[in-house]
Amino acid sequence: MDTIWPQALPKSKGPKYTLVADTIRRAIENNTLKVGAKLPPVRELAYRLKITPGTVARAYSILTEEGLLSAEVGRGTFVAPPRTPLLDDVWSRQLHLRDDKYDANVSLFSPRLPDVGQVALIRSCLARVAQSDPALFMNYPTRDAYQGVRQAVVDWLSDLPLGALNADDVVLTHGGQSGLCVVFQTVLRGPKPVVLVEDLSYAGFRRAGELMRAEVIGVKMDEWGIDPDALDHVLRQTPAQAICVSPEVQNPTGGHTPLERRQEVVEIARRHDLQIIEDDCYRMGEARAPSYRALAPERGWHVSSISKTLTPALRVGFAIAPRDRSSDLRRSAEYGYFGLAQPLAELTRLLLTDPAARRLARDVREKMGEYVRVAVNALGGFDLNWDPEIPFVWLYLPSGWRAAAFSRAAEREGIQIRSADEFALRDGRAPNAVRIAMNGHVSLRKFEEAMLRLRTLLDNPPEQISV
CATH class of the missing domain: 3.40.640.10 (Type I PLP-dependent aspartate aminotransferase-like (Major domain))
Structure with missing residues (x-):
C-alpha cells in the first residue's frame, strides 16, 4: 500500500471514502495490487491516511460489494480474483459498440446513455426484487x-x-x-x-x-x-x-x-x-x-x-x-x-442504495463527456455552446443555412437532430440554431463519423437558402 499512498490522503472534492475506494480500485486495475494481496487493517490504514476508521471501512465495504475485495473472518481483507463475467454481463456492456457497418443512421434527438454497468446492476436488483416478500406483489401500495x-x-x-x-x-x-x-x-x-x-x-x-x-x-x-x-x-x-x-x-x-x-x-x-x-x-x-x-x-x-x-x-x-x-x-x-408499482419502488430503492450506483453515475457522466469532446473537435470551428457535463450541444448555424433546412439535410445524411423551432412556442421566434444530443449507444468512431458529416454540411451551405 505504500506504493499507492506514499503520504497522507491527497485533498480532493467529494467524500473521502470514495477517494480511498477509487485509489484502491485503480491499483487493482493496473495490477499494482495483485490478486491475493492483503490490505492493511482498517485502523492501520486510517492512521496512515489521517482519516477515520469508519471512512476506510466504508471504502472496503464498497469494493467488497463490487467483488474486487474479499473479507475473511479472522484473516483480513484481500484482493479477490476476477469474477468470470456472466454472458449477460458481457452482452449488456456491448450496447454502445453495436455498430452496423451498413447503417449510417445516428439519432441525436435525445441523449442516450452508454451502459457502463447499469444493465448488470439493474438485473441484479431485479433478481433481488423477485425474491422479496410475496406481499410486495399482491397489495395496494x-x-x-x-x-x-x-x-x-x-x-x-x-x-x-x-x-x-x-x-x-x-x-x-x-x-x-x-x-x-x-x-x-x-x-x-x-x-x-x-x-x-x-x-x-x-x-x-x-x-x-x-x-x-x-x-x-x-x-x-x-x-x-x-x-x-x-x-x-x-x-x-x-x-x-x-x-x-x-x-x-x-x-x-x-x-x-x-x-x-x-x-x-x-x-x-x-x-x-x-x-x-x-x-x-x-x-x-x-x-x-x-x-x-x-x-x-x-x-x-x-x-x-x-x-x-x-x-x-x-x-x-x-x-x-x-x-x-x-x-x-x-x-x-x-x-x-x-x-x-411496489416492485418498481423496491427496485429503485435497491438501485439508489447500491454502493456502485454513484460510481456508475460518475462513469456515465465521464463517458458522455467523451462524446461531447468528439463533437467539439468536429464542430468547434462554429458558434457552439457546450459543456462536458451536459449531454447535448447547441449550434448556431453559419450564414447560408436555416435551422429547418439544415435539419432536413442532416436527416438525409442519416442524422436526426432537433431544430430550435421545436423549443419555441407556437407563436414565438426561434434563433437559427439546432440542438445535437449525445448518443452513447453507438461507438465513438461512429459518432465521430456523424459529426464529420455534419461539419461537411456546415461547410457547404446550399446556394439558395430554403425555409
Whole structure:
C-alpha cells in the first residue's frame, strides 16, 4: 500500500471514502495490487491516511460489494480474483459498440446513455426484487410502503442544495415529465390558469400545461435565463400562477442561471405570488448554485429523475414540494396514480442504495463527456455552446443555412437532430440554431463519423437558402 499512498490522503472534492475506494480500485486495475494481496487493517490504514476508521471501512465495504475485495473472518481483507463475467454481463456492456457497418443512421434527438454497468446492476436488483416478500406483489401500495425508497432519494440528492429536505417531502413519479404534471395539478387553479416559460424551453413544459388547460406564455430570455425585467412586465399584464425554469442546464441552449439572477427571479416571484417550478432533469454534474427551493422555500418546486444519470428506461422521477405544500403534492400523486408499482419502488430503492450506483453515475457522466469532446473537435470551428457535463450541444448555424433546412439535410445524411423551432412556442421566434444530443449507444468512431458529416454540411451551405 505504500506504493499507492506514499503520504497522507491527497485533498480532493467529494467524500473521502470514495477517494480511498477509487485509489484502491485503480491499483487493482493496473495490477499494482495483485490478486491475493492483503490490505492493511482498517485502523492501520486510517492512521496512515489521517482519516477515520469508519471512512476506510466504508471504502472496503464498497469494493467488497463490487467483488474486487474479499473479507475473511479472522484473516483480513484481500484482493479477490476476477469474477468470470456472466454472458449477460458481457452482452449488456456491448450496447454502445453495436455498430452496423451498413447503417449510417445516428439519432441525436435525445441523449442516450452508454451502459457502463447499469444493465448488470439493474438485473441484479431485479433478481433481488423477485425474491422479496410475496406481499410486495399482491397489495395496494401504502404511504408507509414508500418510506424506504423516499429516504433513498433524499440520500441520492444529498449533495444538491435543496434546502431542508426529508423523506416526507419526496413524491415518486413516472419520470420527470410525470413529475411536472403532478406539480401542475397541485399548483394550478381555475378554468384557464397561466404558466410562464422561457422563450426557448423544454417542449414538455408546454405539453404539461396544455393538459391542465393552461395558457402557456413565453418570457424573454438571455444567456443567463429568464430576463427579470421582462418577467416583471409580463406579470403586471398577466395573472400567471407558475413559471417553469431549468437554471442548472437550460434546455436547449445549455445555459446556466447564476445565483444573482436566481435571486432577482425570486424577488419578482414573491412580489407577484408566483410559484417557481425547477426542472433539474438534465443536470449530470454538481449544482453550481442553490436551487429555487433553497432560495424560496415557500414557493420553490423541484423535479428531477434518474434518466440522465443512470437510465431513462425505468421511468423513475422525483417531485419535491415546498415544505408547507408536501401534503398537497402527495395528495395529487395519490389521487392520480396511487404511487409507483411496489416492485418498481423496491427496485429503485435497491438501485439508489447500491454502493456502485454513484460510481456508475460518475462513469456515465465521464463517458458522455467523451462524446461531447468528439463533437467539439468536429464542430468547434462554429458558434457552439457546450459543456462536458451536459449531454447535448447547441449550434448556431453559419450564414447560408436555416435551422429547418439544415435539419432536413442532416436527416438525409442519416442524422436526426432537433431544430430550435421545436423549443419555441407556437407563436414565438426561434434563433437559427439546432440542438445535437449525445448518443452513447453507438461507438465513438461512429459518432465521430456523424459529426464529420455534419461539419461537411456546415461547410457547404446550399446556394439558395430554403425555409
